Every structure is written in C-alpha cells, then in structure tokens.
Amino acid sequence: MESIVLYYSPGACSLASHVLLRELGIKFEAVKVELTASLPESFRKINPKMRVPVLSIEGETITETPAIFTAISQLAPERKLLGRSNIEIVRTYEWLNWLSGTLHGQAFGGFVRPHRYVDDPALYPAVKAKGWKNIEDCFEKIESDLAGLHAVGDNFTVVDIFLYVFYRWANYGKDQIMDKYPKYTKLVTHLAKRKSVQEALEAEGIVSFLPKL
Ligand SMILES: N[C@@H](CCC(=O)N[C@@H](CS)C(=O)NCC(=O)O)C(=O)O
Structure with a gap:
C-alpha cells in the first residue's frame, strides 16, 4: 500500500482522522505538530492554510476534514464509513458541512480563537462568550437530532x-455538559470504548475526559 502520512496536533480536530486511520487497521505515519497559540511557521510548506489535519497519500496533500474523511473512507469502501445508502451518504455530508462550518469554524473558532474575529483584545471576552453560546446552541441541535x-x-x-x-x-475540565446532553453523552461514551479511539488517545498522549462507565 502507498505511504500514508497524517499530520496532527494532540487533541485537535485531527484526532477524528487519526481514529479513522486506526479504525481501518492500516499502516500510516502520524506526524505530530505542536499547536499552542498557532502552528509552527515551518508547517506552512505542508499546508499554507496553517491548519491540521493534513493527509498525504499517493503524492496528494489533502486538507479539510470532510475531504480527509472521504479519502480515508475510500481506502476501505467495504467499511461504508460514509454511510450505507445514498441518502445516508447525503446525510453524512449534511452533518459534516454543518459541524465543520458552524460548530467548529464559527462557534469553537470564536470561543477558542477570538482574534480571528476582532483585532481589539478588549473585545475578546465578548467574542468568547458569544462563541460559547453558539457552541451550546449547536449542542442542543445535536441533542435533538440524535x-x-x-x-x-x-x-x-x-x-x-x-x-x-x-x-x-x-x-474539557468540566462535567456539566454530560447532564445537559444525555443522548450526545451516550453516543460518545459508547464510542470511547472503541479500540481505535483508545489507541489514538494513547498515541496522542491525551485522555478522553469522559465519565467512567
Ligand atoms: N477547515 C479545517 C479546519 C482545521 C482547523 O481549524 N484545525 C485547527 C485545529 S482543531 C488548527 O489547525 N488550528 C491552528 C490555528 O488556529 O492556528 C478542517 O476542517 O480541517
């Protein structure tokens, strides 16, 4: 099989792509990139957008999580990781687009990286507060859709x-969201038992922060 390289930062959104590669049980190289305030300048030659994850496969450099998920899924079509029917695949992309754009980009983006939205640091607390409110709104939508x-x-x-x-x-560091979103909590606690998730957490040197079952 062709060489596969995943560039990731511990605990970042790249964790999802990392788990999927382990889910397939295929050989790949995981290259850790430290992400503190930002990624190191040297990473710009890997991804000029300065974001993880990046998947390198068959001489192609793939960025953007939904595209990377698609590339990983194509490595094992029989696993049907994008869904089992045409409408399921459509629903998968409906979820991915919203999770990527609205929950990740807008809501978490505002909460974690307010400097993307305003230049004046005095305004950061307001942007962060709105970001958290947007996260809660998204989590309520997830809870009602599951x-x-x-x-x-x-x-x-x-x-x-x-x-x-x-x-x-x-x-992260909180417990209260577990009571607020019981269906979502059930989904992730179930998921946390998967070998692929446990292996990826261990390889990234992080813990799940999920309740003990
Ligand atoms: N649209 C991209 C977003 C990726 C993204 O924002 N990654 C974060 C980590 S979760 C990152 O690399 N942040 C670096 C920074 O903000 O400097 C995707 O879906 O993959």
Missing part, C-alpha cells in the same frame, strides 16, 4: 467520530 447510538443510520460513520472530538473539547 435518535440512537449513531448520528447517521444504525452504524458507525465518520460523523460519530467528529462529534466525539467536539464533545471532548466542550467537556
């Missing part, structure tokens, strides 16, 4: 693991 242990159909898809990453972030 019907069972999986976001799309009755099986594990890439959407589940993306949802895990956002739950983990929101739950």
Whole structure:
C-alpha cells in the first residue's frame, strides 16, 4: 500500500482522522505538530492554510476534514464509513458541512480563537462568550437530532467520530455538559470504548475526559 502520512496536533480536530486511520487497521505515519497559540511557521510548506489535519497519500496533500474523511473512507469502501445508502451518504455530508462550518469554524473558532474575529483584545471576552453560546446552541441541535447510538443510520460513520472530538473539547475540565446532553453523552461514551479511539488517545498522549462507565 502507498505511504500514508497524517499530520496532527494532540487533541485537535485531527484526532477524528487519526481514529479513522486506526479504525481501518492500516499502516500510516502520524506526524505530530505542536499547536499552542498557532502552528509552527515551518508547517506552512505542508499546508499554507496553517491548519491540521493534513493527509498525504499517493503524492496528494489533502486538507479539510470532510475531504480527509472521504479519502480515508475510500481506502476501505467495504467499511461504508460514509454511510450505507445514498441518502445516508447525503446525510453524512449534511452533518459534516454543518459541524465543520458552524460548530467548529464559527462557534469553537470564536470561543477558542477570538482574534480571528476582532483585532481589539478588549473585545475578546465578548467574542468568547458569544462563541460559547453558539457552541451550546449547536449542542442542543445535536441533542435533538440524535435518535440512537449513531448520528447517521444504525452504524458507525465518520460523523460519530467528529462529534466525539467536539464533545471532548466542550467537556474539557468540566462535567456539566454530560447532564445537559444525555443522548450526545451516550453516543460518545459508547464510542470511547472503541479500540481505535483508545489507541489514538494513547498515541496522542491525551485522555478522553469522559465519565467512567
Ligand atoms: N477547515 C479545517 C479546519 C482545521 C482547523 O481549524 N484545525 C485547527 C485545529 S482543531 C488548527 O489547525 N488550528 C491552528 C490555528 O488556529 O492556528 C478542517 O476542517 O480541517
């Protein structure tokens, strides 16, 4: 098989792509990139957008999580990680677009990186507060949309693991969100038992911050 390289930062959104590669049980190289305030300038030659994850495969450099999820899913079509029918695949992309643009980019973007939205540091607290409110709004929408242990159909898809990453972030150092979103909590606690998730957490040197079952 061709060489596959994933550039990731511990606990970042790249965790989802990392789990998916482990889910397939294929050989790949995971290259850690430290992300503190920002990524190191040297990373610009890998991804001029200065974001992880980046997947390098068959001489192609792929950025943007939904595209990377698609590339990983194509490595094992029989696993149907994007969904089992045409409409499930459509629902998967509906989730991915919203999670990526609205929850990740806008809501967490405002909460974690207010400097993306305003230049004046005096305004950061207001942007962060609005970001957190947007996160809560998104989590309420997720809670009301979930019907069972999986976001799309009755099986594990890439959407589940993306949802895990956002739950983990929101739950960082807190417990209260577990009571607020019981269906979402059930989905991620179920997911946390997967070998691929445990292996990826261990490899990244992070913990799940999920309740003990
Ligand atoms: N649209 C990109 C967003 C990726 C993204 O924002 N990654 C964050 C980590 S979760 C990052 O690299 N941040 C670096 C920075 O903000 O300087 C995707 O879906 O992959």
